[in-house]
Amino acid sequence: MTDAPLLIVGASMAGLRTAEGARRAGYAGPIEFLGAEAHAPYNRPPLSKELLQTEGHGHDEVAFPIRSALEQGVTWTLGRAAASLDISRRVVIDEAGDEHPYRALAIATGLRPKPLPVDGHALTGIHVLRTLDDAVGLRTSLRPGANVVILGSGFVGCEIAATAAKNGCAVSVVTQSAVPLERALGPELGGEVRRRHEAHGVRFFPRDGLFGLVGDPCVERVILSSGVMLECDVLVVAIGSDPNTEWLAGSGLDVSDGVLVDGGLRALTAEGAVVPDVFAVGDVARYPNPLFDGVARRVEHWNLPTETGKRAGQLIAAHLAGENCEPLAAAGFAPLPSFWSDQYDMHLLAFGMTYLADRRELVAGALDDECVVEYHRGDALVGVCGIGMRSLVQSYRSRFSVPTAAV
Ligand SMILES: Cc1cc2nc3c(=O)[nH]c(=O)nc-3n(C[C@H](O)[C@H](O)[C@H](O)COP(=O)(O)OP(=O)(O)OC[C@H]3O[C@@H](n4cnc5c(N)ncnc54)[C@H](O)[C@@H]3O)c2cc1C
Structure with missing residues (x-):
């Protein structure tokens, strides 16, 4: 199927960077994006910061520019999720049953927030934050005086806490760890982050968890495992993320924790064999990084969709040009993860x-x-x-x- 496109599933940062990388490396053929969100690719970090506190800000303020190399020969199928992958026929089937053939496939489906860990999903006032639509929905609830309870004290939880406190909300953070950001930063810096939040009036409930919710139809109180009861108008669940790989079930790819790939971002089976023409990039990809050790990991930092997209784009272009990709894939891929966070x-x-x-x-x-x-x-x-x-x-x-x- 030589006229089939480079198909990119997931129309966000990693997918966009893969398309740019392929064009830069000389691939001039068709590209198709298949994306579950209705929006063209946009930047997520402002969702927990500027966009969450600035009324009226929306897609225009966070959209990634589409470079001229992607103005021609690119099809965008947005608001449509991939439902399955048939490797033998080289086709992705979407949720409407339409088939999307590919010459090369880049999986860029990212993550989604872990759900509420107790019953109560039917109550209103419960939020997660991953998408632009999530952020706009949450923003309207963060009004001065609102009782906001944040479950989880990772980067997203801490940034929402800072933004909500700046908005004049009464903020409580419930966390299983002793201090916020403990896993990422350790107890000393995490303790300092807690001190700075508390200086802005945020209350912490460490080594605690959610036991139950009270309210009808809106959440009104949360009950913690310790027995503490907190008034709650807005509950934000920020307890980590799961990779979006359900649509790959039965495809033969190793999706035990994200999509396992080699140093060339080529998807692998559970037996370690390279799956022809299939790559994975961004937050959903799990790959070894020889800068640290040989363990394959998913890393959820902003610079890695760019690093992995650039690398995959280069391999895809070479592969589609009929070159032997083995030497390129074998050359070390050792990106330095980098992250930042703004709080107050x-x-x-x-x-x-x-x-x-x-x-x-x-x-x-x-x-x-x-x-x-x-x-x-x-x-x-x-x-x-x-x-x-x-x-x-x-x-x-x-x-x-x-x-x-x-x-
Ligand atoms: C609120 C927030 C704040 C952040 N702040 C920072 C920060 O300050 N600093 C930092 O270093 N990093 C930050 N990050 C992390 C950074 O934004 C991510 O690492 C980056 O967005 C990952 O890009 P991605 O393209 O791999 O995945 P995503 O951006 O998650 O994109 C995946 C896309 O695939 C789509 N998709 C999912 N399933 C399917 C399917 N079956 N079919 C089709 N499409 C599908 C999704 O809808 C989504 O559009 C933040 C993330 C969030 C959510």
Whole structure:
């Protein structure tokens, strides 16, 4: 099927970067996007920050520009989810039953928030935050004086807490961990994040969980496992995400935790065989990173849809041009993960995989001011994070390198 397109399932950042990467590497053939959301690709970080507090902001404010290379030969099928993949026929079937043949397939379906962990889904006033529509729905509820309970203290939970507090809401954060961002940043920096939130009036309920909900038809109170009862007009569930891979069930791909790929972003079976013409990129992809160790992981940071998309686009272009991709796929892929978070006037910037650390060291500044913390596992530097001190944090980028034995 030589006239079939490069089919990209998931019309968001990773999918867009894959298309751009393929064009840049010389692929001039047809491209089709199949995306579950009705919106053209947009940027998610503002959803928990500016967009959540600025009335009237919508898709225009967060849309990614579509580069001129993608103005020709690109079909957008939006508001339509993929329902299954038939590898033997090289076709994706969407939820309406329409078939989408492909020459190469890029899976870019990302994640969705984990659902409410107790009964009560029928109540109104319960929110998650992943999409633009989620953000617009939540924004209208964050009015001054509203009792907002946030379940989860990861980046999304903390950023919503900061935005809601700035909006004049009464904010409570319920978390299973001892301090917010504990897994990502460790107890010292996490404790400092908690202190700064509390200075803005946010209340924390650590080592606690959700036991039940009261209300009809709107949530009115949440009952915590500790027995504490909190008044609640708005409950935000921010307890992590699951990969969108159900549509790949029965396809033969390893989707045990996201889509397992090799260093060339080529999808693998559970037996480790490369699946012909199928790639995965962005948050949904699980791949090894020799900068740290050989363990395949999903990493949910903003720079990785770009890194994986660029890399997959290059391989796809070579593959569709009939080149032998093995040398390209075998060349190391070792992107440096990077993330940032804005909460109040606190700007966090990090590089690496801080959560792999068994030891942390404050190397500059003071926790209650601007500072830089190094993260080590054994003798190896695995991450760095700063509050402020951007140029010092940036200077660490060159200090991460692939161990000689892995090259
Ligand atoms: C609220 C929020 C704030 C964030 N803030 C930061 C930040 O400050 N800093 C940072 O480093 N990172 C941040 N991130 C993370 C970053 O935005 C993500 O890593 C990035 O968006 C992942 O891009 P993606 O294209 O892989 O996946 P996604 O952006 O999730 O896109 C996947 C797309 O696939 C679609 N899809 C799903 N299933 C199907 C299907 N079956 N068929 C067709 N389409 C489907 C989805 O609808 C979606 O449009 C934030 C994320 C969120 C949600």
